[in-house]
Structure formats: C-alpha cells, structure tokens
Amino acid sequence: MNRKTLVLPAVIGLLAPVLAACGGSGSGGDGGDAIVVGTTDRFSASTDAPAPLDPAYAYDVGTWNVLRQTVQTLLIQPRGEGEPVPEAAEKCGFTDTGNERYVCTLREGLKFANGDPITAADVKYSIDRALAIKADSGVFALLSTIDTVETQGDREVIFHLKAADATFPFKLSTPVAGIVNPDDYEKNKLRDGFAVDASGPYTLDAEVKNDELVKAVFTKNPNYKGTLKVNNDKAELRSFSDATEMGKALDNGDIDLMTRTMSPKQIEKLSNAAAGSDEDLVEMPxxxxxxxxxxxxxxxxxxxxxxxxxxxxxxxxxxxxxxxxxxxxxxxxxxxxxxxxxxxxxxxxxxxxxxxxxxxxxxxxxxxxxxxxxxxxxxxxxxxxxxxxxxxxxxxxxxxxxxxxxxxxxxxxxxxxxxxxxxxxxxxxxxxxxxxxxxxxxxxxxxxxxxxxxxxxxxxxxxxxxxxxxxxxxxxxxxxxxxxxxxxxxxxxxxxxxxxxKQYVAARDDVTGTAYVLNSSATLQLWELGRGVRG
CATH class of the missing domain: 3.10.105.10 (Dipeptide-binding Protein; Domain 3)
Structure with missing residues (x-):
C-alpha cells in the first residue's frame, strides 16, 4: 500500500482475519515476550482518589482499560460491536415483558485467579458493594436502576429493577459490575492502591513509583474461564508523560504499540509514512x-x-x-x-x-x-x-x-x-x-x-x-x-x-490483532494482540 494507514469500517467485526503484519524485531524492548503498549494515561493514587483501580470507584477510560483486562463481568461487548454477550455468565436475559427482571446463570467452574470458586453470592456482593459505597466518582449511578439483587443456588443471579431499563445488559458489561473476591475487597470501604484480584483474562503486577502506576504487567490467568481467546501470554501497559516520549519509544522499539493519546502531528506523520516503514497506523471508528x-x-x-x-x-x-x-x-x-x-x-x-x-x-x-x-x-x-x-x-x-x-x-x-x-x-x-x-x-x-x-x-x-x-x-x-x-x-x-x-493505533508491523485492540468505546482489548513475522 502507498500509505501505512489501515482504515477500518464502522463495523469491524465484518473484517475477515485480523490485520496481520509484516515486519519488526518482535522483542518489544526489555519486555521479553510481552507485547508492550504505550499510553499517555496517568494512574495516580492521591488523598482525593486513593483507590484508582477499585471497580467501585474507577470511572475513566484509562483505569477502566486496566480493569477490562483483569476484572470479569457477567456480559461483555462483542468483538464486532452490537448487543452484549455472555462472559462470566452462561446466559442472561429479561424474564418479563416490562424489562424489570433480569436473570443471569453463571458458567460452571468459574474461579478467581487465586483458585477460589466464584458463586452467585460473589456477584451479588460485588454489585451491592458498589451501590453501598456510592463513590464520589459517580460510577455507581450506572447501576442505579437496580432495586435488589437476589441469588438462587450458586449459579443464578436475579436483578430486580426499579423501572424498565433496556440498556441494563450494557451496564452489566462495564467494570463497575465486575466480580470481585470478598476476601480482597471490603464491603463498605474502597481498596486503596493499585492491586487488582479478580477473574479476568489476565492478572496484574503493578510497578508503582511515587504513588503512580508507571507499568502494568498483565499475565495470562490460568484460571480464566470465559468467551475471550487470549492470544498472548503477557502484555505490558506503560505510561508516558506525553505523546512525544511515547512516539520515541515506538520508534526505538521500546514499545510495540501506542494508543491514546497520540498528537495530531504524530497521526499525520504516520499516515503519510512511506511504504516500507516498519510502523503501521490503524484508523478506526x-x-x-x-x-x-x-x-x-x-x-x-x-x-x-x-x-x-x-x-x-x-x-x-x-x-x-x-x-x-x-x-x-x-x-x-x-x-x-x-x-x-x-x-x-x-x-x-x-x-x-x-x-x-x-x-x-x-x-x-x-x-x-x-x-x-x-x-x-x-x-x-x-x-x-x-x-x-x-x-x-x-x-x-x-x-x-x-x-x-x-x-x-x-x-x-x-x-x-x-x-x-x-x-x-x-x-x-x-x-x-x-x-x-x-x-x-x-x-x-x-x-x-x-x-x-x-x-x-x-x-x-x-x-x-x-x-x-x-x-x-x-x-x-x-x-x-x-x-x-x-x-x-x-x-x-x-x-x-x-x-x-476518531481513534488511532500505531504499531510495529510484526504485531497482529491491531484491528481489534480498541473497540468503538475505546475499550483496550490486549487479548487480541499477538506476534507475526516480517513480510
């Protein structure tokens, strides 16, 4: 192609195989086999916000993109957009004509990353906790149409809503509805710091300096059971002070991919890059x-x-x-x-x-x-x-x-x-x-x-x-x-x-899965990324 820009259609799920690539060293800097992703999102713990990664508090795209990798939800937005599909749940649906009673059945054998079994009681605990804490971030309001949460046995969760809410399945796919282990998250108190323990596709090892998360290492969770195919064993998210520093890291091969937030000048430069460049720019809705x-x-x-x-x-x-x-x-x-x-x-x-x-x-x-x-x-x-x-x-x-x-x-x-x-x-x-x-x-x-x-x-x-x-x-x-x-x-x-x-991803061209690494809501989907060969 003359330009190194790959423009994706509005419904990217209609694409045939993931846009694979051609080239690159494959090392991603000092991350070994990890696929290293750069971001300018900053993750800080402060007096005003001591619990940035607690699902009951987090409410910005950066922290949610950490939680999306680590905290499992009953439903998830599908690869090609559309209505949410089961994730930790085996099935979910409204059971009344008024859209006020919503029932989910958990998958059999669900476990937290530490091996503890997940039951319907854990789901109820997680939802009730977010509503009870009522964090000043306002994220609890996503669940505001819930009246009560009921369980039947170990696998069935019943949501009784205050009023009809056809958007409720979407809300159950957001991190505030993530399932957390009661052993790690107190009922009426936020969990300070950067630790996350849940049942998502990855576990998290956080590198923190001066109360700021500078590197998040995601390792494939051996106990994960859900719908996602995880295409790598390890991925890293590195935080940069600005887009310029992030761009230099990509040019130097220290990172494999950069997402948000690139500057307009960087996007223009990458878009006009000559054929043969080892960096691809992907434009998506x-x-x-x-x-x-x-x-x-x-x-x-x-x-x-x-x-x-x-x-x-x-x-x-x-x-x-x-x-x-x-x-x-x-x-x-x-x-x-x-x-x-x-x-x-x-x-x-x-x-x-x-x-x-x-x-x-x-x-x-x-x-x-x-x-x-x-x-x-x-x-x-x-x-x-x-x-x-x-x-x-x-x-x-x-x-x-x-x-x-x-x-x-x-x-x-x-x-x-x-x-x-x-x-x-x-x-x-x-x-x-x-x-x-x-x-x-x-x-x-x-x-x-x-x-x-x-x-x-x-x-x-x-x-x-x-x-x-x-x-x-x-x-x-x-x-x-x-x-x-x-x-x-x-x-x-x-x-x-x-x-x-619009949103853009720039990647070294031995990285596969870039067409799906962000959905239209800017959800980072690290599990889509893999390694290709230079072509």
Missing part, C-alpha cells in the same frame, strides 16, 4: 466526544443567556480544522452522529456562529459585557492538543467582544476532584462511552448523581424522558424521547458539545 461543562449554580454562568451566547459564538468547524484536522468532526449534540437517536440540536437552534445573535441574547437578559470567565482544562489527560484547543476557544470568545476569557490548565489528578466539587465555573471534559447507546451520552450528564456533579436539574428529562427512552428495547422506538432530551439541552446548555473524534 471512535465515539469519543469533547464538551464544555458548566457549574450552573456559579454566578458567572448561572444565567442561561451566557451559556447560550457561548454556544452561539463558538465556531466548532474552525476549532476542529485548525487543531485536529480530519481527525475529528464538529459535534452539535451530546450524542455522536453515528449513534441511533442523534439529533443536531445545537445547530438546529443556533445555526452558524453569530456574534450579533449572541449580543442580542445577552442584551435581552441584561448581562453586562464583556463577561469575565476562566475556562479550565486538564493538561495531561486528553492529549497535547488540548492546550491549543483552549487557546483557540479563548480567542474565539474574546474576539467577539462579548467575553473576557482566561484559560487555566491543571493536572488530571487535581482537575478531576476540583471539577466534581464544583470549583470550576466552566471546564473542558471528554467522554468515552461506557457502552454505545444514546442513553450513555445523556443520563451520565443529566440524571441524578451525574458523573460531572452538575447541579443542573430538568424534571422532564429526569422524570419522564430518560425513563421513557429506557423502556424501549428497540432503540429506534426511543428516538422521540432522546430527541426531546437533546432539544432541551440545546436550549438550556448545561453542557456544550464541541467535537467527536
């Missing part, structure tokens, strides 16, 4: 979104007209083209364009950027201009282009003459707790879906116990529209309710969507 969040109780943005004026001024197309190029697309809703139920609600309301329209909004609300604001962003979580993105947002808003904006960047370990506590009036965040359904782009931001700690409440959304949408097992039938939610969000602007991105 992505469901990541970026948005501005608002503390709607804060005096600076409490008035809806201020938030609406920002929505009217910001030029998403210019933002994307100048910072991310063809690696992202403007987004006019919280729900990405490829998800059933998407509506261009913000474009429908605001149309093209207009300073004149924004000025009218502020004048009618008697808002004195320029409105002084600080936009907060994280410097080390979403990639090196985030700073450039916020500099451009600042420029767009200030050039309107309606705003006097400053920007402030903060490390994720400080940024995230501060955002959750409501210390920022306006802040930039990203969202990688827990599962690929419109509900997961709406409820986590708008429902009770939402993930960003937003004080915004809309009773119609919470009391009627979200429950209505969840009653529809056929998600096309839920579009009316989902569209109404998006229309309300565009008017009230508790959050302001900016763009949705």
């Amino acid at each position: 992505g469901l990541e979104i970026r948005y501005l969040g608002f503390n709607t109780d804060a005096p600076t943005v409490k008035t809806k007209a201020v938030r609406q004026a920002m929505a009217q001024v910001i030029d998403r197309a210019a933002l994307v083209s100048q910072v991310y190029g063809d690696q992202a697309e403007p987004l006019y809703s919280l729900v990405p364009a490829s998800i059933t139920g998407h509506s261009n609600s913000f474009f429908n309301k605001y149309g093209d950027p207009s300073v004149a329209k924004a000025k009218t909004m502020l004048d009618q609300a008697n808002i004195t201009t320029p409105v002084k604001l600080t936009l907060h962003y994280t410097t080390d979580h979403y990639g090196s282009a985030t700073k450039e993105e916020f500099e451009l947002l600042k420029k767009q808003l200030n050039n309107s003459g309606l705003f006097d904006v400053q920007i402030e960047g903060t490390l994720w370990e400080t940024f995230r707790p501060a955002e959750q506590k409501g210390e920022y009036d306006v802040y930039g965040m990203g969202w990688f879906p827990d599962f690929p359904d419109a509900d997961n782009y709406l409820a986590p931001f708008l429902d009770k116990d939402n993930t960003i700690g937003s004080p915004y409440v809309n009773n119609e959304i919470r009391g009627s529209l979200i429950p209505e949408s969840r009653r529809e097992a056929d998600r096309i039938s839920a579009v009316k309710s989902l569209t109404e939610i998006q229309t309300i969000v565009a008017d009230d602007v508790p959050v302001l969507p900016l763009w949705q991105g």
Whole structure:
C-alpha cells in the first residue's frame, strides 16, 4: 500500500482475519515476550482518589482499560460491536415483558485467579458493594436502576429493577459490575492502591513509583474461564508523560504499540509514512466526544443567556480544522452522529456562529459585557492538543467582544476532584462511552448523581424522558424521547458539545490483532494482540 494507514469500517467485526503484519524485531524492548503498549494515561493514587483501580470507584477510560483486562463481568461487548454477550455468565436475559427482571446463570467452574470458586453470592456482593459505597466518582449511578439483587443456588443471579431499563445488559458489561473476591475487597470501604484480584483474562503486577502506576504487567490467568481467546501470554501497559516520549519509544522499539493519546502531528506523520516503514497506523471508528461543562449554580454562568451566547459564538468547524484536522468532526449534540437517536440540536437552534445573535441574547437578559470567565482544562489527560484547543476557544470568545476569557490548565489528578466539587465555573471534559447507546451520552450528564456533579436539574428529562427512552428495547422506538432530551439541552446548555473524534493505533508491523485492540468505546482489548513475522 502507498500509505501505512489501515482504515477500518464502522463495523469491524465484518473484517475477515485480523490485520496481520509484516515486519519488526518482535522483542518489544526489555519486555521479553510481552507485547508492550504505550499510553499517555496517568494512574495516580492521591488523598482525593486513593483507590484508582477499585471497580467501585474507577470511572475513566484509562483505569477502566486496566480493569477490562483483569476484572470479569457477567456480559461483555462483542468483538464486532452490537448487543452484549455472555462472559462470566452462561446466559442472561429479561424474564418479563416490562424489562424489570433480569436473570443471569453463571458458567460452571468459574474461579478467581487465586483458585477460589466464584458463586452467585460473589456477584451479588460485588454489585451491592458498589451501590453501598456510592463513590464520589459517580460510577455507581450506572447501576442505579437496580432495586435488589437476589441469588438462587450458586449459579443464578436475579436483578430486580426499579423501572424498565433496556440498556441494563450494557451496564452489566462495564467494570463497575465486575466480580470481585470478598476476601480482597471490603464491603463498605474502597481498596486503596493499585492491586487488582479478580477473574479476568489476565492478572496484574503493578510497578508503582511515587504513588503512580508507571507499568502494568498483565499475565495470562490460568484460571480464566470465559468467551475471550487470549492470544498472548503477557502484555505490558506503560505510561508516558506525553505523546512525544511515547512516539520515541515506538520508534526505538521500546514499545510495540501506542494508543491514546497520540498528537495530531504524530497521526499525520504516520499516515503519510512511506511504504516500507516498519510502523503501521490503524484508523478506526471512535465515539469519543469533547464538551464544555458548566457549574450552573456559579454566578458567572448561572444565567442561561451566557451559556447560550457561548454556544452561539463558538465556531466548532474552525476549532476542529485548525487543531485536529480530519481527525475529528464538529459535534452539535451530546450524542455522536453515528449513534441511533442523534439529533443536531445545537445547530438546529443556533445555526452558524453569530456574534450579533449572541449580543442580542445577552442584551435581552441584561448581562453586562464583556463577561469575565476562566475556562479550565486538564493538561495531561486528553492529549497535547488540548492546550491549543483552549487557546483557540479563548480567542474565539474574546474576539467577539462579548467575553473576557482566561484559560487555566491543571493536572488530571487535581482537575478531576476540583471539577466534581464544583470549583470550576466552566471546564473542558471528554467522554468515552461506557457502552454505545444514546442513553450513555445523556443520563451520565443529566440524571441524578451525574458523573460531572452538575447541579443542573430538568424534571422532564429526569422524570419522564430518560425513563421513557429506557423502556424501549428497540432503540429506534426511543428516538422521540432522546430527541426531546437533546432539544432541551440545546436550549438550556448545561453542557456544550464541541467535537467527536476518531481513534488511532500505531504499531510495529510484526504485531497482529491491531484491528481489534480498541473497540468503538475505546475499550483496550490486549487479548487480541499477538506476534507475526516480517513480510
């Protein structure tokens, strides 16, 4: 091929064999036979977040990608996307017409990595524990429709739901529903540090320096029993300070593959690499979104007209083209364009950027201009282009003459707790879906116990529209309710969507399985990776 870029279709499960490769040394640096994967995700234990890898606490794509390798769930998202399929369970399903009673039967012979048998009681313990701890990360809210968990014998688990929830199978495929050993995880207390003991495809050996996980070594779990085919005996995840250092490690052969987060310049360079290069770039569908969040109780943005004026001024197309190029697309809703139920609600309301329209909004609300604001962003979580993105947002808003904006960047370990506590009036965040359904782009931001700690409440959304949408097992039938939610969000602007991105993997070309190492929800699937031969 002329370019070393492999572009995958939206449903990658339709591909024939995994894209295998041609070349490379096969050593992956000092990892021996381990396949070594680089990431810029940082994993820190702090006073505010002492238990980053506890399934009852973890709620970001980086920590979930550690747990996906090690903690088994009843269901799992299939290789080629679609409805969740049994994993620790032998079978699962609703047993009533109202989608309020869900039953799973465990596989026979399930064991934790240490050899202890897994029973239905362990599943109940794990779910009840996450709900009881109610961690301030907000991850427990994924299980909020559960009323009670019942067991029958050692293998049957029955979930009684408070209300119909057609998305419940997806929620059981997320790490918060992971099965943990009661001997290792206290019922009412988070497990501090970086130890993980469960029943997933790998066990974890964590290398920690200064309360930060710098290398995670995953070793194939001999007691694993599930649906996954594990194509390697060992894999490593190494954390780098930035994309530049990670890229150097790939060039030097110290790592075999890099995932998030590569810089736009790196992606462009790899995409244009000449034939014969020993590095391949794989482009695949992505469901990541970026948005501005608002503390709607804060005096600076409490008035809806201020938030609406920002929505009217910001030029998403210019933002994307100048910072991310063809690696992202403007987004006019919280729900990405490829998800059933998407509506261009913000474009429908605001149309093209207009300073004149924004000025009218502020004048009618008697808002004195320029409105002084600080936009907060994280410097080390979403990639090196985030700073450039916020500099451009600042420029767009200030050039309107309606705003006097400053920007402030903060490390994720400080940024995230501060955002959750409501210390920022306006802040930039990203969202990688827990599962690929419109509900997961709406409820986590708008429902009770939402993930960003937003004080915004809309009773119609919470009391009627979200429950209505969840009653529809056929998600096309839920579009009316989902569209109404998006229309309300565009008017009230508790959050302001900016763009949705593609995702990329760069690998040395003796690595196989790169077509499947990430799914559309950015779930890292290390078990897919193997070694090929130079061709």
